[in-house]
Amino acid sequence: MAEKPSEDPRGSGDPKDSADDLWEKFVRDSELDIGTSDAPKEPSARARMVTERLRQQDARGEAPPGWRTGPDVQGMNGRPARRRKLWAIIGVPLALAVALVAMKPSLLPGDPFGTGGTGGTGTESAAPLPEETAPPSTAPSSAPGTPTLDRPFAGSPAARYADGAAGIVLPEATAVGSFSKDQVGQALKQTKALLVDANLDRKTLLGGTPETVLDILDPKQPRMLSDVRSWLRRPDKQNDPLLLFSRFDKDEVRLVGDVVKTRGRLTFERGENGSVVVRADYTFVYAVAPADPDSTEVTRVIVRRVIETELADPTRFRVTPGKLLVVRFDQDLANSACGVYDGYMHPQFDSGITQGPTPTGPMVDPYDRSRDIQNSDTETCGTVSRT
Incomplete structure (x- = not known):
């Protein structure tokens, strides 16, 4: 009986050949699927070596940037980002400040652009000078500006001087000889x-009696106290209170503002016979205007005084304990009429409101504190280079 042919096409041909064909097809299909699928692949030998090296570096804390943790922000743990934020915080106010100073340079201390501006109070905006601790070697430099009622010290080195008594700084006291x-x-x-x-x-400046000075002076110093009282009562060429006091005739001029500028130093040392000698060297600058309230003209009078007082030992000399002797007083009056002995300083104004002869002496700089004024007197009638 003959066999019925098979209806399965795969059964046609040699059975061995059919099995081989099926295996080759399986292999081809598998390789194709692997190449196009997301299935993990076995790493190559080089990849395994790189992975192992990186793992060892990571274990030793030597991992390169970005290994496992990802790349560092800008390479510096995010600091540039913080710097950008910081500049955003600082930059805006800084830009506003620059714009404000550009519109109003006088806001800067010390008037670095030479504008001679003020802070709106009538006091110069220039930075104050440090305390004078030694004799200066040269005169101060020039200053821009013109004095006005609101800015009476504009154009003067005195703009940087201290105000009034604040400019008289006491040194630290120490025992001297028998004095504690x-x-x-x-x-x-x-x-x-x-x-x-x-x-x-102010009372003294406007012609009043300086009662404090009279109380400080030792009445036992021959002629000193009596002479001072005589100067004040009957001023003349031989009795001139300007030798010791600064005074103006209030019927002639008025003081501008409440400030007198002060510059100088105070020192002390052991004197002869165990005394204590205190030496004061100060320049006082006064801003004044004519007494006429409608006048706006302003000028300055500069007075430099060198005074030495002495505290003498009462066990050795006939002195009053606690009182002072005046052993030296020199003065240099600038921009004040000379040859007038009525007990007042008479400022020289550009408008010609003056008293006394026109100055004819050598020109001097009244702000030059490096020069010696010893043996000067109120008869000196020099020309001043500036006020």
């Missing part, structure tokens, strides 16, 4: 009080 630290300190305070009453007190 407290006694020396008291002598320093009395000398300052004398300077203030004689040159800064």
Whole structure:
């Protein structure tokens, strides 16, 4: 009986050949599927070597940037981002400040652009000078500006001087000879009080009697106290209160503002016979205008005084304990009429409101504190280079 042919096409041909064909097809299909699928592949030998090296570096803390943790922000743990934020915070106010100064340079301390501006209070905006601790070697430089009622010290080195008594700074007291630290300190305070009453007190400046000075002076010093009282009562060429006091005739001029500019230094040392000698060297600058209230003209008078007071040992000399002797007083009056002996300083104004002869002496700089004024007097009639 004959066999019925098979209807399965795969059964045609040699059975062995059919099995081989099926295996080759399976292999081809598998390779094709692997190449196009997402299935993991076995890493190559090079990939395994790189992976192992990176793993070892990571274990030693030597992992390169971005290994496992991802790339560092800008390479520096995000600091540039913080810097950008910081500049955003600082930059805006800084830009506003620059714009404000550009519109109003006077806001800068020290007037660096030479505008001579003020802070709106009538006081110069220039930075104050540091305390004078030694004799200067040269005169101060020039300053721009013109004095006005609102800015009376514009154009003057005095714009940077201290205001009034604040410019008289006492050194630290120490014991000298038989005098204790407290006694020396008291002598320093009395000398300052004398300077203030004689040159800064408004009552004295307008012709009043300097009572504090009269109380400080030792009545036992021959002729000193009596001479001072005589100067004030009957001023003349031989009795001139300007030798010790700054005074203006209120019927002739008025003081501009409430400030007198002050510059100088106060020192002390052991004197002869165990005394304490206090030396004061100060320049006082006064801004004045004519007494006429409608006048706006302003000028300045510069007075430099060198005064030495002495605290003497009462066990060795006939002195009053706690009182001072005046052993030296020199003065240099600038921009004040000379040859007038009525007990007042008479400022020279550009408008010609003056008294006394026209200055004919050598030209001097009244702000030059490096020069010596010893043996000067109120008869000196020099020409000033500036006021």
